[in-house]
Amino acid sequence: MDIFTFTSSAWNVRKKAETTIIWTFCTTICDATKSITLNALDITLGKVELDINGEILQPSNISYSTDNETATLTFVQELPADASGVLNISFAGELNDKMKGFYRSKYFTPGGEERYAGVTQFEATDARRCFPCWDEPAIKATFDITLVVPQDRVALSNMPEVQEENIENNLRRIRFDRTPIMSTYLVAVVVGEYDHVEGKSEDGVIVRVFTPIGKKEQGLFALEVATKVLPYYKSYFNIAYPLPKMDLIAISDFSAGAMENWGLVTYRETFVLVDPKNTSLMRKQSIALTVGHEIAHQWFGNLVTMEWWTHLWLNEGYASFVEFLCVNHLFPEYDIWTQFVTDMYTRALELDSLKNSHPIEVPVGHPCEIDEIFDEISYNKGASVIRMLHDYIGEKDFRKGMNIYLTRHQYKNTFTEDLWAALQEASSKPVAKVMSTWIKLKGFPVVSVESIQKGDNQRVLKLTQNKFTADGSAPDGDYTWVIPVNISTSRDPNKIAKTFLLDQKSMEVVLDDVSADDWVKINPGTVGFYRTRYSKEMLEKLLPAVRDMVLPPLDRLGLIDDMFAMVQAGQASTAEVLKLIDSYRNETNYTVWTAITNSLANLHILISHTDLMEHFNRYGEKLYRPVAESLGWEVREGENHLDTLLRSLVLSRLVSFRCKDVIAEAQTRFHAHADGSNPIPADLRSACYKAVLQDGDEKIFNEMLQLYRTTDLHEEQDRISRALGCIGNVDLLRKVIDFAMSGEVRAQDSVFVIVAVAVNPKGRDMAWEFFKDNNQKLLQQYQGSFLLTRLIKYLIENFASEERAVEVENYFKQNQFPGTERTVSQAVETIRLNANWLKRDLDSLTSYLKSQ
Numbered sequence: 001m002d003i004f005t006f007t008s009s010a011w012n013v014r015k016k017a018e019t020t021i022i023w024t025f026c027t028t029i030c031d032a033t034k035s036i037t038l039n040a041l042d043i044t045l046g047k048v049e050l051d052i053n054g055e056i057l058q059p060s061n062i063s064y065s066t067d068n069e070t071a072t073l074t075f076v077q078e079l080p081a082d083a084s085g086v087l088n089i090s091f092a093g094e095l096n097d098k099m100k101g102f103y104r105s106k107y108f109t110p111g112g113e114e115r116y117a118g119v120t121q122f123e124a125t126d127a128r129r130c131f132p133c134w135d136e137p138a139i140k141a142t143f144d145i146t147l148v149v150p151q152d153r154v155a156l157s158n159m160p161e162v163q164e165e166n167i168e169n170n171l172r173r174i175r176f177d178r179t180p181i182m183s184t185y186l187v188a189v190v191v192g193e194y195d196h197v198e199g200k201s202e203d204g205v206i207v208r209v210f211t212p213i214g215k216k217e218q219g220l221f222a223l224e225v226a227t228k229v230l231p232y233y234k235s236y237f238n239i240a241y242p243l244p245k246m247d248l249i250a251i252s253d254f255s256a257g258a259m260e261n262w263g264l265v266t267y268r269e270t271f272v273l274v275d276p277k278n279t280s281l282m283r284k285q286s287i288a289l290t291v292g293h294e295i296a297h298q299w300f301g302n303l304v305t306m307e308w309w310t311h312l313w314l315n316e317g318y319a320s321f322v323e324f325l326c327v328n329h330l331f332p333e334y335d336i337w338t339q340f341v342t343d344m345y346t347r348a349l350e351l352d353s354l355k356n357s358h359p360i361e362v363p364v365g366h367p368c369e370i371d372e373i374f375d376e377i378s379y380n381k382g383a384s385v386i387r388m389l390h391d392y393i394g395e396k397d398f399r400k401g402m403n404i405y406l407t408r409h410q411y412k413n414t415f416t417e418d419l420w421a422a423l424q425e426a427s428s429k430p431v432a433k434v435m436s437t438w439i440k441l442k443g444f445p446v447v448s449v450e451s452i453q454k455g456d457n458q459r460v461l462k463l464t465q466n467k468f469t470a471d472g473s474a475p476d477g478d479y480t481w482v483i484p485v486n487i488s489t490s491r492d493p494n495k496i497a498k499t500f501l502l503d504q505k506s507m508e509v510v511l512d513d514v515s516a517d518d519w520v521k522i523n524p525g526t527v528g529f530y531r532t533r534y535s536k537e538m539l540e541k542l543l544p545a546v547r548d549m550v551l552p553p554l555d556r557l558g559l560i561d562d563m564f565a566m567v568q569a570g571q572a573s574t575a576e577v578l579k580l581i582d583s584y585r586n587e588t589n590y591t592v593w594t595a596i597t598n599s600l601a602n603l604h605i606l607i608s609h610t611d612l613m614e615h616f617n618r619y620g621e622k623l624y625r626p627v628a629e630s631l632g633w634e635v636r637e638g639e640n641h642l643d644t645l646l647r648s649l650v651l652s653r654l655v656s657f658r659c660k661d662v663i664a665e666a667q668t669r670f671h672a673h674a675d676g677s678n679p680i681p682a683d684l685r686s687a688c689y690k691a692v693l694q695d696g697d698e699k700i701f702n703e704m705l706q707l708y709r710t711t712d713l714h715e716e717q718d719r720i721s722r723a724l725g726c727i728g729n730v731d732l733l734r735k736v737i738d739f740a741m742s743g744e745v746r747a748q749d750s751v752f753v754i755v756a757v758a759v760n761p762k763g764r765d766m767a768w769e770f771f772k773d774n775n776q777k778l779l780q781q782y783q784g785s786f787l788l789t790r791l792i793k794y795l796i797e798n799f800a801s802e803e804r805a806v807e808v809e810n811y812f813k814q815n816q817f818p819g820t821e822r823t824v825s826q827a828v829e830t831i832r833l834n835a836n837w838l839k840r841d842l843d844s845l846t847s848y849l850k851s852q
Ligand code: BES
Pocket: 123, 124, 256, 257, 258, 259, 260, 289, 290, 291, 293, 294, 297, 316, 319, 374, 786
């Protein structure tokens, strides 16, 4: 495909886009053929003409394959090899409600009138729902886009407009500049009513943020991030952003979080809009990460694109790494690299320890297989192994290699190996050898360490690697990773004492200057993508360093996460790890508390299947109370970002542990909030909402709905509707599900409300029954969307018995949900892990909790 022209006036709110779309492309025929096959789905071709050197040919037949998502044009005469031609196609498609392809998105005018915008979302394989094309990332073309829209609508596309004229019927024709050569999945148009704020980056790129009418101030934060990050990336990659403008736009109906269309990045409202009075710091932080992520794709993905979806991780893993570079640069006070470990890294380890995980690089063909790999392996593990590589070759060579890679492959497509080659060239280190094990192998290693003191001054370590398995079973094969290992010691906890490659099963290393009293920590900074199992003596030496916080935060965090995983795998007992947690009572670091919280959340699921809840709550209360008391309820003047995050974390934990005085305080604050006399700061609202809801009655439920209905901030609606899931009363919970499906909640959000019900032990069975009763409706709404995958995962993975595992397994054998197969297997595996864990540890857990 060379040039591609697309004219559309299908912005219309009618569902069938009646207006003809004319599409022209120039191409060269390689081999003589009688037929041309293009991708097309849910569109109907009208007049088709092929112009080869002035000779006009019309196909004798047009046939469609829904399975292959194609249309085939058959000609009577053979089209000669090497001929160049222009194909003109008129066609009509549907402006659908599926949040993919070319779809309509509902919004309300400030006066409350319901209207629709026309929006595109093409990744991964939905450009073909908008226009016929060769819809593969490696088939790049330039695009000339023209839109015909009502005169009072904003019309945007990847490039700036170059010509516009008013035409009949109050319409306006807008021609956009030709795009650079690019993949179809990055093409975009938006037509609707928007306000915007505008700025210019230091390096001359025009940046605009489009918001709903009347809310342009809410675009200022994203504008600041975007204008600052463009020059930062320019200097980081040493390549300028190639387009003259960069638009960011908030779309009211949006399935994913954000999409990196070249020059026109689309966002869910909650992933871009900041209302200073009502946006939580957590949300703001995640908006900064999201903007950083999508803009990173402008280089990594848009300028250089993966050859095929098998290499998706190149896009997503890499952008998920770079978003942290961006936020670290713009907001050093967020300490974002520490948060990387709980946000990305530990979540990747958790999923990747399952038998039903997959290698980062995975063969995919059909669109539903492609959709399924937008998961924690491509994103979180991808980002984590890049971080490990960055650490291994160092910042300077990493940047140099990135520049080689991006310059060498710009406007083209790549395989994973092309990235290794560039980084290897820059660093002179064996990048391909080290990295290929992490990309091609499923799972990750656990490194077991034993140590022997030699004389006063030397420690001999023996390290052995094995594949880590979530259930502690023997691995299904012999795996050896090439692991860059770092070691630190108590001589200087912040310095790397030794670094080497563990590229065999087992190895001995000698540490100098280590006395018998010194501790030794493997994987300082929790950078390597592996777990560590210490001998008993080594672990015991580390505990005082945890207690005194001499061990750096990322090491305290890694230790607890590894320990918990060993417990789940049956290699340590739950009571043992709870004792370890005792060493964290003085903890002050937000991210370490997040790690503890995540681990306890897994335990909470188990406990919810027992009668130990009350004991567990008391245990939790005792653990979190000191830190909550030191923070108090009020933000202190000039307090740091992480303390604000920590306060909302611990208060919401104490609410869930049913801590009486905290709940009472939250209730008081809620009443002052609801009557408007004293609004709760956004960071504490979730905790307060949950405090009143978990034991709340119908009156509170209605009061919450009232709050939902009066806010026009999407973030606030999310906060309220998700808090509803923690209601304790089963009849009310049923009403929450009805509300989620009522149409009052957008389809993009209902899934999360149902998930909130499903993760509440009281709603677990109800949500699962609801799913089974409504499977066709849900399938129709969400098929091929990761929203369906999410929903299924959370509905089932918190069960904890073999009977449930069998039931769920059979259900999904009898009922097909294409594109969710792997998720179902993973969740069923998790149910069995829960069941075994519970069986194994119930007795010791009972006696430990009762003794507290
Ligand atoms: N390219 C994706 C958007 C996407 C996701 C398209 C799934 C098709 C299917 C985009 O760059 C992305 O990764 N978005 C994330 C948010 C981001 C901050 C991690 C998302 O939508 O969750």
